[in-house]
Amino acid sequence: MVKIKSVVFFLAFTGIMIFSVGSSYAEKKSYKVNPGDIIEINVWKEEGMLLEVLVRPDGGISFPLVGDLTVQNLSLVDIEKAVTEKLSQYLSDPVVTVSAKQLLGNKIYVIGQVNKPGEYIVNKYVDVMQVLSMAGGMTPFAAVNNIIILRRDASGKQQAIKFEYGELANGEMLEQNIMMQAGDVVVVP
Numbered sequence: 001m002v003k004i005k006s007v008v009f010f011l012a013f014t015g016i017m018i019f020s021v022g023s024s025y026a027e028k029k030s031y032k033v034n035p036g037d038i039i040e041i042n043v044w045k046e047e048g049m050l051l052e053v054l055v056r057p058d059g060g061i062s063f064p065l066v067g068d069l070t071v072q073n074l075s076l077v078d079i080e081k082a083v084t085e086k087l088s089q090y091l092s093d094p095v096v097t098v099s100a101k102q103l104l105g106n107k108i109y110v111i112g113q114v115n116k117p118g119e120y121i122v123n124k125y126v127d128v129m130q131v132l133s134m135a136g137g138m139t140p141f142a143a144v145n146n147i148i149i150l151r152r153d154a155s156g157k158q159q160a161i162k163f164e165y166g167e168l169a170n171g172e173m174l175e176q177n178i179m180m181q182a183g184d185v186v187v188v189p
């Protein structure tokens with residue numbers, strides 16, 4: 001009987017640990033809204049307060065009683081909290097649900113010596129190797145060790161991140177296979 005209790009305790013403790021690690025990972029990796037995305041905002045039991053809203057190019061949305069709200073780089077949970085806070089001025093205990101309808105703002109661009117250059121809408125987190133694969137791989141003329149990822153920060157300043165495919169293919173310098181962000185441009189010379 002003592003063995004069974006020990007096993008049950010161990011499994012319960014392990015499950016709690018896995019849940020707590022998983023939830024902190026999920027919080028860090030939760031999707032951030034981008035311009036071009038369409039989100040649905042629903043205020044429970046409030047007529048006329050179920051709307052699909054397009055995130056404007058400036059990163060904002062408009063919603064009744066809330067007005068303009070900047071949502072770019074916020075998670076859906078953060079948007080729920082912000083809308084709830086604004087609506088609390090007019091409604092008692094509003095219950096707000098925000099969901100993603102179309103994630104059209106999470107675009108990554110690939111240009112240069114790849115088989116299928118273009119714009120790619122991604123619905124998950126992808127790294128450089130995955131994006132190159134989506135673009136059909138590189139042509140025989142690609143300078144595989146001179147690939148550059150162009151990325152803009154929040155202030156609009158652009159940076160160039162070097163990516164050496166040959167090193168990564170050999171199992172070296174794995175840290176350069178970074179996660180892509182919305183708006184990144186992969187240049188394969």
